[in-house]
Amino acid sequence: METKTGEPLIHLGVLEEALNLARANSLWPITFGLACCAIEMMAAGAARFDLDRFGAGVFRPSPRQCDLMIVAGTISKKMAPAVVRLYEQMPAPKWVMAMGNCAISGGPFYYPTQYAIVPGADLIIPVDVYVPGCPPRPEGLIEGILLLEEKITKRGRLRKFRDAKG
């Protein structure tokens, strides 16, 4: 087994690559919405955008069965411990996506005397992919998922597409 931060103990070459390919194509997100962005997350899973095409449409309600945490919305100070706890309950390997400006930096709710929110998910949990927008469109979320796939497999559909475009 490997941990998220450390190097794996044993390198298994091809098997490792196959596993990564499998992981990248089967990112089950947790049913977890904090605010506005959650609606766009739902929209991304629904009929028109259909995250399931990329194997990322199986929203699991229990953190124990998830691979990906989409932090969709503002993290209030009251909620922050719960977010951390959910992250800790997920089994490795696990990934986090900060969806929307609130999860990236506090977004519109961050100003000098604010008292209510945590300005950025990366202050409490490690974030792999940032998807900006307020809220991001579902297309943006899909691009985020593809970027994450690229990060996991070191290659990916998105890169191919970008290279073709030049």
Place this chain on the structure above:
Amino acid sequence: MLKDNLTNALASLNLEKVAEGDYAKTGYHLEVAAQPAQMPDVAQAMLAAGCFLESFTAVDLRETFDLVYHFASFDELCRTAVHVPLGKKKGMPTISHIYPGADWYEREVFDLFGIHFFNHPNLKRLLLPEDADFHPLLKDFGASQGND
């Protein structure tokens, strides 16, 4: 007419002010000013007339608080605003036994302004974490408190 009924009912309570409001400007049909101790009676009269508590909040006027209750009715268009001046560091009698819906409003005001409500069944923080030690909507909450 609900407005007349209310005016009559409130007249007996010996309030500071029961006057017709400027609806076009403020959205009130009836403007009332009361002392803190009179508030439960006002609420009782409102409930008897079939009004519901639309909203309740406080305004920090630096020297005093201005507590504002808004009542309206499902049957007839008649919005009543009750202003209650309250000195700082003073408490307010609860009306949550008359309007159970006021329970949360009072907790919110306690949370955000630090105003204490006497006889409230469950007065604890509503929106902020239980360990918060500040009241964000006070006007002197600012650079020193909060963080970052």
Place this chain on the structure above:
Amino acid sequence: MIELLGIEEKTYTLNLGPQHPSTHGVLRVVLEMNGEFITKAEPVIGYGHRGHEHMAENRNYTQFLPNMGRVDYLHALAYNQCYCMAVEKLLDIKVPERAEVIRVMTNELNRITSHLLWFGAYLMDLGAFTPFLYCFDDREQILDLLDRITGSRLTYCYYRFGGVPTDIDDDFVAGCRAFVSRLRSRWADYDNLVTKNVIFINRTRGVGIITREQCVKYGITGPNLRGSGIPYDIRKSEPYSAYPWFDFEIPIGSNGDIFDRYVVRLAEMEQSLRIIEQACNKLPDGPIMAEKVPKRIKPPVGEVYQAVETARGEFGMYIVSQGDVKPYRIKLRTPSFANMSFFPEMAVDNLVADLVANLGSIDVVIPEIDR
């Protein structure tokens, strides 16, 4: 039996949320349970508290405008409209007719998106997944329309003090007409899939009853109130904007149970379609922005309370102005806050399954409760 055996009946606590699939975000309900029955329910809110009211005091009037779309992101335009109307009242601005009609049209489209989302999400709470997708498919059609003129899909900030910034065109009107007929053709599907479904009826009939008296005591508004048979709708009782020019009805229920609330919401969508249809037919010409809107919004000293009917009930804004460029105090009277405060009474003595059904049926948006 239990007493005979000398076993002490014990209750235990169950923590529902803040992350739970049916709490629609970040609500936590601490339940005291006896077996599967709830003896006490205490909602713990504030997990979505973002400090809108504090923010208002630190922003000028215009800067606070985008916040309104984020208070309740499902029916953003109604909140947007309420704020604009309140400030217009403070400044004594009259909005041109065309702008009012555009506001009503877009607002009603937005109301339908909100009800559709409720419909889908509620059925998902009850365990049916497919209606959710159907609703989202219909909802996307509206989002396309609104996206064209407002520039965003969800957190709209379309109305400005004095009118609307961009005009609608014939394509938008044609799109509205097409959508009206499309959604009307879907009612039969929804009825067959859900309304006539025996399981659905059994789960919602006679469950979660709200009485008139409770509505008065808790200040419950919106479809929850109308499901109990009280025809209170701000659009009719305190007509604002262009609503008096249109012909529509206020659907009401009779028993006040979940099923009635469901029927009321479905009927409201149909009424919204009627309004949109009429607005398409008699869209007045003229300017879309009032002429004498000051560049710098600085209302005179005073206070104002403005209410609108949102998809969840009465949304009120109480603004205190001290003649400054910043509002002195803004209080958001959100409908879900009052509706949710009734929830503990509703949940007691029911099963967990009913708790989920009840919670869904009052249609709460958590960040709107927490603000």
Place this chain on the structure above:
Amino acid sequence: MELVAQFLGSEGARMVVGLIAVIALVSVNALFLIWMERKVAAHMQLRPGPMEVGPHGAIQTVADALKLMGKELITPEEVDKPVFWLAPIVIFLPVLLSFLVIPFSSTWIIRDMNVGIILILGFSTLAVLAILMAGWSSNNKYAVFGAIRSVAQNVAYEIPLLITVMSIILMVGSFKLSDIVAAQSRVWFVAVQPLAFILYIICATAETNRAPFDIPEAESELVAGFHTEYTGMRFALFFLAEYTNMFIVSAVATVLFLGGWHGPILPGVIWFLLKVYAVIFLLMWFRWTFPRVRFDQLVTFAWKILIPLAFVNLLITAFVLKLR
């Protein structure tokens, strides 16, 4: 020892081949069914479903399975460890063993026991035990809820299931599955016993814990029910067992009501599988159409409606048989 030797001597080779075939079938079937469920659900919901992994997402479930194998296995601190570890295995064994007696065709049957149907029904009861073990040992309130509900539900639905099956057995006069199929060479029992078929399908849906009777894992109420605390491969085993269980109840439905391997032109095995997958499609259709039944209504429905109906059906069957 002698018994074992004797047993292996006569049937040994057949058993070994059979077991390997069963394990292969179980895994391929589960992979296929999960893919099928996602595709069926997607098309019912106006969306394409898995598309990118393989043609039309055909190897999507392979990716899922590989990923689940590579996941960390978390054993929460407070759980009852031996029971927690055993539960996924216990749930998997009975569904595997049930394959022993299923007649895929007149010749494709591992062991044609004369108590075949009883064996299947007996083993299907064991699955409840595993759910109870999983829920109880997880030391999680939602999981315990799921477990308790599951037991109540299965007890309630096993009775009408057994009584319904009994009416078929009365007609055939044998517990042997191949006999039951052989008796349907001219008329399928679904035509003779339509009520029994409906009752069986309802009970089978409840037995497999699928919507509208999926209350042991009711997502919107109990998070993930009895398997809330399970991760990775352990969770996958529950998943696998659920889909294999679906295959078994559908196979039994095919044997009891749909004429088993009988059919024109095509070989028996193909007909059998076609019918099984048709029944599975029906179960999937239910799942993506109906809302979930409330727990008390579910139990009431079983005790007050299904059981009396099943008894009436049995009585009428017995009466008609006696008259004939």
